[in-house]
Ligand code: UDP
């Protein structure tokens with residue numbers, strides 16, 4: 001059935017952007033029967049991403065258009081965020097050509113946060129323009145309010161004596177400020193300001209959270225006397241999480257192993273599509289896992305340091321290396337009964353959905369956090385980059401669904417004893433705090449399911465948004 005509205009989405013590179021965009025598109029096309037086109041700007045180097053794109057094309061639920069590469073040969077900017085913003089800026093004319101070549105052009109353009117400048121194309125073709133924020137409402141509040149901080153705050157944010165205020169929201173501790181805003185002289189700082197203002201110019205913002213999880217922040221964003229002064233209407237439509245891949249059901253060695261472990265006895269350790277640890281920190285994590293005496297699945301990546309000091313990998317399997325040389329001597333042998341070490345990548349939503357998994361040791365990327373919560377799995381949170389320190393603070397101090405180390409893992413080496421204690425806290429429920437965290441994870445799992453179900457808040461908001469699209 002051809003529906004009235006044709007909705008286009010544009011996604012920037014990176015698994016953390018691509019997965020939620022594809023999942024969102026799936027919902028628009030299957031549940032709301034919209035005609036959907038997804039424009040993708042792939043990271044050319046990632047074979048993992050290429051597989052995901054090929055699978056979306058093969059599924060045939062919507063049209064997937066891979067935009068040709070933009071010339072970046074003259075770009076000297078080295079930050080991830082700066083490069084992403086420039087990449088997406090250079091794709092605006094490419095998107096324009098793609099849209100003008102379509103026989104029935106879309107009437108709505110939904111852009112992820114790095115693609116906001118493509119709203120220029122929406123204006124030219126008279127399309128409605130929505131921002132899709134694959135993170136949470138507190139992060140969105142920072143993006144929208146950063147222009148005010150920029151005007152009112154003197155000096156670097158990280159040097160402020162007091163937390164940074166946002167009307168109607170939790171304030172942000174200077175040490176939690178998102179990475180690209182840390183140095184106000186860098187290009188990535190200006191890019192984020194610009195993207196934030198672009199979000200504010202949209203017809204509406206769709207955010208991957210749900211009302212009951214972030215009621216105060218969402219209320220402020222929609223209140224004309226608070227953040228709503230500068231923000232367009234915000235609709236929480238989540239949690240949108242990826243469905244497990246085809247390996248679910250035990251066809252692989254990992255899922256075979258998981259199927260034999262006792263219920264909620266395994267902690268899953270993974271740092272997202274890009275996060276890695278230093279060699280020294282990997283050693284402590286390995287010993288910490290052993291000391292915790294808990295079963296584990298660990299997605300191990302080679303330690304790697306970028307020129308600016310951040311640990312970074314592309315998540316590409318071609319980088320797969322012999323794991324043993326990064327792990328303490330004898331670790332693999334000693335833990336062969338209780339642990340399962342995976343190289344580079346695991347089907348995370350399937351792992352978290354396994355009844356054997358009872359905890360997630362995570363970098364607290366928002367997709368990972370939602371995947372944990374929707375499976376009722378408590379977390380050890382280990383923020384590494386982007387907005388993950390804010391996520392970690394919210395998950396542990398506000399929502400109470402995880403524990404974290406006393407020092408930030410990016411500032412200090414976290415030692416094995418502390419790692420073992422955090423793992424035991426969420427896995428073994430040795431104290432009231434651990435029990436409360438586990439109970440909260442189950443409570444949020446129910447809350448998320450309710451929000452998405454018939455009559456739930458996100459279900460309702462999704463229907464409102466589809467109406468706004470003109471269907
Ligand atoms: N992911 C996965 N297997 C891995 C690592 C990551 O399936 O080994 C998926 C994960 O399920 C999530 C996404 O990649 O959907 C990562 O997004 P997130 O926002 O957690 O972090 P980012 O990678 O953007 O830092």
Ligand code: UDP
Pocket residue numbers: 013014015016017080081084272273274275310311312313314365385386387
């Ligand atoms: N990324 C990475 N290592 C880093 C920082 C970022 O691999 O140290 C990757 C990340 O996984 C994502 C992309 O670069 O695929 C963009 O990261 P960003 O910091 O914008 O945040 P995201 O929204 O993906 O969490």
